[in-house]
Amino acid sequence: MKRILLVVAYEGTKYSGWQIQPNALTVEQVLNEELSKLLNEHIEVIGASRTDAGVHAMGNVCVFDSETRIPAEKICYALNRSLPEDVVIQESREVPKNFHPRKCDCTKTYEYKIWNADFVQPFNRKYTYFVYHELNAEKMQEAAQALVGTHDFTSFCSIHATVPDHVRTIYSCDVIREDHLITIRIKGNGFLYNMVRIIAGSLIKVGLGEKDTDFIEEALGKLNREAAGPTAPALGLTLVKIQYPEEILTIDNNSDEEK
Amino acid sequence: MKRILLVVAYEGTKYSGWQIQPNALTVEQVLNEELSKLLNEHIEVIGASRTDAGVHAMGNVCVFDSETRIPAEKICYALNRSLPEDVVIQESREVPKNFHPRKCDCTKTYEYKIWNADFVQPFNRKYTYFVYHELNAEKMQEAAQALVGTHDFTSFCSIHATVPDHVRTIYSCDVIREDHLITIRIKGNGFLYNMVRIIAGSLIKVGLGEKDTDFIEEALGKLNREAAGPTAPALGLTLVKIQYPEEILTIDNNSDEEK
Numbered sequence: 419m420k421r422i423l424l425v426v427a428y429e430g431t432k433y434s435g436w437q438i439q440p441n442a443l444t445v446e447q448v449l450n451e452e453l454s455k456l457l458n459e460h461i462e463v464i465g466a467s468r469t470d471a472g473v474h475a476m477g478n479v480c481v482f483d484s485e486t487r488i489p490a491e492k493i494c495y496a497l498n499r500s501l502p503e504d505v506v507i508q509e510s511r512e513v514p515k516n517f518h519p520r521k522c523d524c525t526k527t528y529e530y531k532i533w534n535a536d537f538v539q540p541f542n543r544k545y546t547y548f549v550y551h552e553l554n555a556e557k558m559q560e561a562a563q564a565l566v567g568t569h570d571f572t573s574f575c576s577i578h579a580t581v582p583d584h585v586r587t588i589y590s591c592d593v594i595r596e597d598h599l600i601t602i603r604i605k606g607n608g609f610l611y612n613m614v615r616i617i618a619g620s621l622i623k624v625g626l627g628e629k630d631t632d633f634i635e636e637a638l639g640k641l642n643r644e645a646a647g648p649t650a651p652a653l654g655l656t657l658v659k660i661q662y663p664e665e666i667l668t669i670d671n672n673s674d675e676e677k
Numbered sequence: 678m679k680r681i682l683l684v685v686a687y688e689g690t691k692y693s694g695w696q697i698q699p700n701a702l703t704v705e706q707v708l709n710e711e712l713s714k715l716l717n718e719h720i721e722v723i724g725a726s727r728t729d730a731g732v733h734a735m736g737n738v739c740v741f742d743s744e745t746r747i748p749a750e751k752i753c754y755a756l757n758r759s760l761p762e763d764v765v766i767q768e769s770r771e772v773p774k775n776f777h778p779r780k781c782d783c784t785k786t787y788e789y790k791i792w793n794a795d796f797v798q799p800f801n802r803k804y805t806y807f808v809y810h811e812l813n814a815e816k817m818q819e820a821a822q823a824l825v826g827t828h829d830f831t832s833f834c835s836i837h838a839t840v841p842d843h844v845r846t847i848y849s850c851d852v853i854r855e856d857h858l859i860t861i862r863i864k865g866n867g868f869l870y871n872m873v874r875i876i877a878g879s880l881i882k883v884g885l886g887e888k889d890t891d892f893i894e895e896a897l898g899k900l901n902r903e904a905a906g907p908t909a910p911a912l913g914l915t916l917v918k919i920q921y922p923e924e925i926l927t928i929d930n931n932s933d934e935e936k
């Protein structure tokens with residue numbers, strides 16, 4: 419038995435998110451079905467990030483256990499042949515048997531993309547949130563700096579969240595404009611339910627001039643979801659990558675405990 | 678009667694190109710049908726560039742004549758409400774009655790995009806040509822410089838082309854790598870049938886190391902389609918913009934001839 423890690427990219431448009439649920443198509447279900455067929459075993463993946471309906475990923479992570487004799491690093495090629503074209507495995511590798519993608523320290527990077535122009539762009543309409551009124555990206559960048567550091571993010575967490583601890587650390591949050599495209603790039607040790615989308619919705623309020631640049635800092639202090647802005651639509655959000663310390667992914671071939 | 682210009686963006690994936698043809702969905706047909714419904718007149722657009730099946734556009738141009746009393750610059754908003762989501766008008770304006778989008782000097786900019794990685798990216802799979810083997814973008818850039826200037830591009834023109842004159846002027850051709858994405862950006866006064874795709878296919882041969890950096894210069898000199906590389910797939914190609922001199926687009930309100 420070995421534990422295999424997959425790096426999974428997907429266009430979330432037609433999926434009801436990552437997590438398996440009745441009567442809806444999810445990325446987890448597609449992976450379980452195709453892996454079970456490919457390896458001729460019953461496979462259930464454990465995902466790192468249960469992205470919401472319509473959210474995209476360039477590098478979500480999951481693991482599964484298998485008796486297969488196919489070399490771990492070849493599984494991505496075999497699996498990509500049977501997956502739908504909007505789900506593509508970017509990497510497969512063997513990891514220690516005790517590695518759990520939700521129970522380790524990691525750094526997650528998300529991007530929220532906004533198309534700020536007079537008209538929608540047909541190319542990126544599925545990956546960007548279209549905002550017609552002009553946004554001031556400099557003010558958004560200024561406001562976003564209040565997020566950096568370790569804070570209680572209750573104001574930026576859906577009221578439907580179930581985790582009790584709302585303290586997270588944000589390493590950086592940058593708002594970059596390239597012509598009509600505004601990218602909010604945020605890196606942290608973890609994110610609460612809807613957190614990046616509420617941050618994006620709040621920064622948009624600042625960009626529109628409806629709120630001042632101290633809006634984010636004030637909202638953080640109030641520990642109340644109503645103090646922050648609205649939840650921006652899912653289609654603008656992409657989970658870019660999840661980075662784990664390399665040592666916890668590496669198999670120690672000299673250790674019996676890994677066998 | 679006034680002549681109205683549209684700047685048209687489209688994702689070409691599901692269209693059999695621009696030009697109307699029997700038993701196939703084309704961008705021209707969609708525009709004629711929706712404009713005729715909107716303006717309650719029989720409308721036939723004249724396109725600037727008859728892009729091929731699967732080719733995309735951020736800024737193709739067309740004109741049509743109409744008796745409408747809707748202000749020209751409002752037509753884009755009204756038309757976008759009825760167009761499919763993969764065709765979006767970016768601008769509408771009145772132009773002189775004698776302006777013809779194929780019979781004026783203009784500068785056209787195309788981009789050919791290549792995704793050069795181990796795996797396809799689900800986000801841009803419809804807009805980039807996937808190349809697995811590593812491409813040397815610096816060598817492609819070096820080779821591409823032979824295209825700049827005024828040349829007979831017979832070697833880079835489909836044998837199915839019907840125009841007799843194969844002389845065109847290329848103002849610039851640059852090959853830019855950003856991580857896994859390679860963009861060939863080319864600007865010229867006109868392009869022959871399949872010309873950008875043959876240039877892309879030839880530069881890819883150089884990037885793979887199958888041809889030296891003087892391949893493009895040598896192929897140009899031979900005036901023979903067989904001397905150049907293959908035609909790269911349509912999905913990587915985007916017509917970025919068509920620029921006309923502003924004076925030929927501007928209506929002289931003091932002149933009776935325009936009335």
